[in-house]
Amino acid sequence: MRQLSFNDRLAPKRGAVGVRPSRRTRSRTMLLRFMRRRARLLGVSAAAVIALSAASWWLVQPGNADELGAGARNTFMTATAGLGMTVENVYSTGHREAKPAAILAALDVKRGDPILDFAPNAARTRLLALDWVESATIERRLPNTIRVQIVERQPFALWQHEQRIQMVDRIGTVINARDVPRFGHLPLIVGETAPQHAPALFDTMSSEPAILRRLVSAVWVGSRRWDLHFENGLTVHLPEADAAQAWRRLVRLLATYDTQQERIVSIDLRLPDRAVFGKRPDEVMDGSST
Numbered sequence: 099m100r101q102l103s104f105n106d107r108l109a110p111k112r113g114a115v116g117v118r119p120s121r122r123t124r125s126r127t128m129l130l131r132f133m134r135r136r137a138r139l140l141g142v143s144a145a146a147v148i149a150l151s152a153a154s155w156w157l158v159q160p161g162n163a164d165e166l167g168a169g170a171r172n173t174f175m176t177a178t179a180g181l182g183m184t185v186e187n188v189y190s191t192g193h194r195e196a197k198p199a200a201i202l203a204a205l206d207v208k209r210g211d212p213i214l215d216f217a218p219n220a221a222r223t224r225l226l227a228l229d230w231v232e233s234a235t236i237e238r239r240l241p242n243t244i245r246v247q248i249v250e251r252q253p254f255a256l257w258q259h260e261q262r263i264q265m266v267d268r269i270g271t272v273i274n275a276r277d278v279p280r281f282g283h284l285p286l287i288v289g290e291t292a293p294q295h296a297p298a299l300f301d302t303m304s305s306e307p308a309i310l311r312r313l314v315s316a317v318w319v320g321s322r323r324w325d326l327h328f329e330n331g332l333t334v335h336l337p338e339a340d341a342a343q344a345w346r347r348l349v350r351l352l353a354t355y356d357t358q359q360e361r362i363v364s365i366d367l368r369l370p371d372r373a374v375f376g377k378r379p380d381e382v383m384d385g386s387s388t
Contacts, residue, residue: 289318
C-alpha cells in the first residue's frame with residue numbers, strides 16, 4: 099500500500115494542540131469543587147462526541163447528506179473537523195502507470211478537509227476518467243484516512259488507425275499514454291475495428307508462441323478477415339471463417355516448408371481445401387495436398 103503525498107506548502111499538516119496543566123489548589127474544598135466542574139465538562143464533551151459520532155454515521159449513509167441545508171451542513175462539517183475528523187492520510191494500491199499527482203487531483207481532496215465532506219462516489223467517477231484506470235474502489239475510514247484501490251488497464255496491442263498509433267487494452271479501450279514507444283514490444287494491429295476482433299485471433303495464435311513471437315503485425319482486412327505479417331517478410335492470408343483451423347494448417351505448413359530457403363513470401367489460406375504459396379510474381383506453388 100502506497101501513501102500519496104500532499105503538497106505540505108499548500109496544505110500544512112495540523113500541529114498538535116497543547117494541553118495547559120491545571121493549577122494546584124490550596125485547599126481540599128477547592129480541589130473537590132474543581133473536580134466536580136471538570137466531571138460536568140467531560141460529561142458534556144462525551145455527550146457531544148457521541149452525538150456527533152451518531153450524526154456522522156447518519157450523514158455518510160446514501161442520500162442523507164442531501165437532506166441537510168447548506169448552512170447546517172457547513173456547521174456540521176466545521177464541528178466534526180474540530181473533533182479531528184479531517185483528511186490526513188490518503189493510501190492507494192494497485193497503481194503503477196497512473197501518476198500519484200493525477201490520482202490526488204481526481205480525488206479533489208486536501209489535507210485538513212473535513213473527511214465527511216469527501217464524496218467517494220464522485221471521486222470514483224473522476225478516477226475512472228483517467229486513462230490507465232479500469233476500476234477503482236474508495237473507502238473513507240474515520241477519523242482521518244482515505245483508501246483507494248485501483249485496477250489498471252493492461253496494454254494488449256498497439257493499434258494503427260488514421261495515421262496514428264495508440265495503445266489499447268484487451269477490450270479495445272484506447273489508453274492515451276504519452277510514452278507509447280516504451281511498449282514497442284506489443285503486437286501491432288491495423289484496421290478500423292481491429293481492437294474488437296484481435297483478442298480472438300491472439301488467443302488462437304497463443305497455441306504456438308514460437309510462431310507468434312515472429313509476428314510483426316496483424317491487419318484486419320475489409321472488416322472481415324486477417325492478414326498476418328511476419329518478421330521474415332512472410333504474409334499469411336487467413337479466411338473469413340474458421341481462422342482457428344487455418345492457423346493449425348499454417349503451423350503444419352511452416353513445419354514442412356522452409357520459407358526462407360524456398361523463397362516463399364506469402365501463404366494464402368482463404369480456400370479451405372488448399373494453400374497457395376506465393377514466391378515471386380511469376381512463380382506460384384500450389385499446396386493443395388496439405
